[in-house]
Amino acid sequence: MNNNLVSPVGILGFGVEGQSTLRYLFREGVKDIVVMDKNPVNLPEVPAGVNVKVCSGESYMDGLKDCVTVVRSAGVYPMSQELFKFQMNGGMMTSQIQLFLEQTKSCKVVGVTGTLGKGSTVSMISHILDKCGKANIIGGNFGVPALDLLEDDSADRISILELSSFQLMTLSKSPDVGVVLRVSTEHLDWHKTVEEYRDAKANLVRWQKNSGTCVYLKDAEPTAKIASESPARNKLAVSFGDGENGSNDGNAVIEGSTLTIGSDKLFLSDCKVRGIYQLENMAAATLACTALGIKVADAFEALKSYETLPFRMEFKGEKKGIEFYNDSYATRPDATIAATGSMKRPFALILGGSEKNADFTELSNILVKERPNLKRVALIGATAERMLDDLKKAGVDEAGIKTAIFPTLEEAFADSLNIGEGGTVIMSPACASFGLFKNYKVRGQVFDKLVSEV
Structure with missing residues (x-):
């Protein structure tokens, strides 16, 4: 006992x-x-x-x-x-997480946190380990409670935990390998301040041993600050190249749609996933796996066969000349900013959901001023009015982007089809789904059904 x-x-x-x-x-x-x-x-x-x-x-x-x-x-x-x-x-x-970390027999524990990309990165790490023949199991915020993993615990396997700020807030023990993805602002309906939210995230690496590994996004200031609290000697950085520094600027460098680690390169065009932002997750997953003894070349080869998780920038095919993307998991403005940055064609965006008091100012400005191929926005949910106000302040009318509020996803989807042949419809709501839907999965399933009926 x-x-x-x-x-x-x-x-x-x-x-x-x-x-x-x-x-x-x-x-x-x-x-x-x-x-x-x-x-x-x-x-x-x-x-x-x-x-x-x-x-x-x-x-x-x-x-x-x-x-x-x-x-x-x-x-x-x-x-x-x-x-x-x-x-x-x-x-x-x-x-749960404290008890798991105190008791697990796992040869290594990997913990992943961040505002964006946790689930994708956890599943990428698992995919790489699977392909390289290393036993592993996923739990935590990903779907299997951590204490359930102790039931058939084994020293032969690696445990990979997706960890939210809620789970990290009182933690006083850190995983062997901590991965800190892009951190911004989230859950301010629960956390009292942004500082409290980020401080909770820091517990992922704050209590690491010197022999541990901290993987982090060097060019994102909040993430780098969190990583600075790790006492781990092995700090592996993901950074963005400028065409001059090559792979010397950090341990992993993203330039355009290419990821470079040392002499190895991974081209997004060789992968099944879509969205340039996924390169951040791929870089972090690869660096985490190198700390577990995997060669970079083997990790890159494994990532070529990785398929995106459901409702995370999931390509649903093309019908009547229109491409469809289901990004129902995008429950934060940052996620929608990343997803829309990957759009190549003229596109219609379905936006909005339940209220978590997120700030939509930056999202609105980027959509209006930095997404010239955005042609239509269909707004749904409790946040619709507030989002429309922010879009108007950003100049959505002057930019000629058609915007309207709809009572249901079905009506928003029907309006989005007006993007026409050669366009794209993407549902990336930037909000949680509660109110109109039980959760993001149900919202995603309804969108999938609507696509199937086109």
């Missing part, structure tokens, strides 16, 4: 991660458990001899008084007054 889990042990938040924590506590032989969630709790079958108390509803935090240790689920904000009092009174708070 984990000696750090002094009973009674509380589970704070009982969604997918909290349910995984309960299974873990059962496996660890913990006999006294308190489950706390604002929503109604449906417990699975409880093993004989185990006592599980449930606290739900508005006063669910009252359950803290019955706990010595609490495992916080990622979505529960850790800086609340209740949790502060709990710890001041001697209570211990931990998390």
Whole structure:
């Protein structure tokens, strides 16, 4: 049994991660458990001899008084007054990722964070390792809760974790290999400040050992600042060449649609993925894999066969002379900026969704002033009015870009088809999907269905 889990042990938040924590506590032989969630709790079958108390509803935090240790689920904000009092009174708070890092037998753990590209980079690392014959498993924010990975843990494999700021916020142990992708501003409906958000991200590398590896984007100031907090001696940088420095300016250099590491080059035209921004993810994935003993040439060869994840700048084909891209996973302005920068043809953009208080000023200015092939914008969701205001301030009318608000994705899609033959329709919303859809996957599935009916 984990000696750090002094009973009674509380589970704070009982969604997918909290349910995984309960299974873990059962496996660890913990006999006294308190489950706390604002929503109604449906417990699975409880093993004989185990006592599980449930606290739900508005006063669910009252359950803290019955706990010595609490495992916080990622979505529960850790800086609340209740949790502060709990710890001041001697209570211990931990998390799934903390427990995983303390207990895993994995020969190496790779952690990936950033505002953009986490899922793609994690899956690229796994793809490279698969192709090179190295056993690996993915978890964390990617879909499999970290503690589930301990169930059949093995020293023969590499664990790859996608880690959000929510998961990193209270972490006091870092992975062997930390990958810090482009970091901007996100989740300000949860984090109190931009500084708090970025400080949480820094925990990915802040506690690394000297023998660890930190991979980071050198030319993105917030990312470079986070990387500077890593004590790892092995720091591998991704930078952007200017045609003069070649591969000497950083360990990986992106120039146009070419990635260079040492004497090896990867051309985006040889790959299945689309979007120049993917080169950042490819560079980071390759450098992470070199820290795991993979040769650059082998990693590049593997990346040529890598296919994009669903709803991440996914090319859906061409119908009636129109190309279609499904980028439903783009729930932040930065993601949409990156996606639209890859458009070659005249294009229509479907934009908008639920409100997370993101700033759309930069997105609007770039769309109007730096995307000359943008011809139409169809706006949907709770952010539509605010986005339209920002687009107008940026000069969307003067630029001749047709803009309109639609109540449904179906109507926005129908309007976008007016881009005509030789054009492109891309759904890259820059917002979450809640309100109109359950999640980005459902939104993506509806878009796919609409494409299939063209």
